[in-house]
Amino acid sequence: MRSRQIGALLLSAAALAGSLAACGNSGPTSAIEKAKNDKKLTIGVKYDQPGLGLKKPDGTVEGFDVDVAKYLAGELGVPESGITWKEARSANRETFLQQGQVDMIVATYSITEARKPKVTFGGPFYIAHQDTLVRSDDTSITSLDSLKGKRICQVTGSNSWKNIAEGTNKENKKVEVQLVPAGAYEECVTKLKGNAIDAVTTDDMILAGFAKREGSSLKVTGAPFTDEKYGVGLKKGDKETCEAVNKAITKMYQDGTIQKLFEKHFSGTGLQFTATGAPPAEGCS
Numbered sequence: 001m002r003s004r005q006i007g008a009l010l011l012s013a014a015a016l017a018g019s020l021a022a023c024g025n026s027g028p029t030s031a032i033e034k035a036k037n038d039k040k041l042t043i044g045v046k047y048d049q050p051g052l053g054l055k056k057p058d059g060t061v062e063g064f065d066v067d068v069a070k071y072l073a074g075e076l077g078v079p080e081s082g083i084t085w086k087e088a089r090s091a092n093r094e095t096f097l098q099q100g101q102v103d104m105i106v107a108t109y110s111i112t113e114a115r116k117p118k119v120t121f122g123g124p125f126y127i128a129h130q131d132t133l134v135r136s137d138d139t140s141i142t143s144l145d146s147l148k149g150k151r152i153c154q155v156t157g158s159n160s161w162k163n164i165a166e167g168t169n170k171e172n173k174k175v176e177v178q179l180v181p182a183g184a185y186e187e188c189v190t191k192l193k194g195n196a197i198d199a200v201t202t203d204d205m206i207l208a209g210f211a212k213r214e215g216s217s218l219k220v221t222g223a224p225f226t227d228e229k230y231g232v233g234l235k236k237g238d239k240e241t242c243e244a245v246n247k248a249i250t251k252m253y254q255d256g257t258i259q260k261l262f263e264k265h266f267s268g269t270g271l272q273f274t275a276t277g278a279p280p281a282e283g284c285s
């Protein structure tokens with residue numbers, strides 16, 4: 001009798017040890033679990049988009065996306081000191097999430113149907129609109145139509161050129177353009193200034209950040225033609241974190257933080273904060 005009891009005890013102890021080991025091996029299954037347990041998160045942001053995500057010479061990062069990411073991390077229980085920043089470029093966002101190189105991406109990342117099978121998106125937390133940046137002396141580009149035949153920047157992994165060439169815009173209009181490849185929007189602006197392209201067309205916030213930095217040599221046409229639903233990229237299936245992020249976004253609107261952050265980074269650029277509440281959530285899938 002006694003030895004049987006001891007045997008049962010040993011068995012359950014072994015089972016407990018086994019399950020603990022399994023826990024340790026598999027690691028956290030979701031970003032929110034990691035946030036709760038370790039008080040740490042690795043977050044992907046842009047490093048070369050002024051106003052949104054920019055790495056400064058002292059190694060720190062700043063911008064609207066960066067501040068939004070800090071707020072969301074805080075709501076998940078992670079202080080700023082617990083955040084490891086990683087450069088997310090337009091082309092590596094999906095793979096970074098799939099490979100677990102980051103826990104979250106806040107990098108002018110539009111929620112699109114094409115990306116949904118690969119990414120679970122929290123949000124949107126803001127809606128931007130695609131617009132066009134040209135040299136100040138250019139009077140030929142004023143609208144989506146007038147881009148016909150022009151040389152525009154094609155950033156790998158970005159949605160913006162597709163919105164023009166493939167017609168995913170409010171007018172459902174495919175415009176024939178000459179696509180000039182580039183790795184990122186910083187490179188596009190260099191190309192525009194050097195006359196290697198005629199226009200940079202992408203989210204108005206990205207353009208506003210560059211236009212502010214460049215001064216009077218460049219101008220934004222102010223003729224938007226898409227809605228860009230800025231989402232929080234999460235590993236596909238991480239619904240628990242997605243729900244928590246959506247709650248935090250609602251709070252960020254209710255407590256006025258989002259407007260403060262928008263004005264901190266975009267006042268004086270001509271962009272206005274007009275939202276009266278959080279955009280409707282896309283749903284965590």
Ligand code: GLU
Nearest residue numbers: 090108109110158159160
């Ligand atoms: N928001 C657009 C996108 O996600 C353009 C900006 C970018 O590539 O970061 O494709």
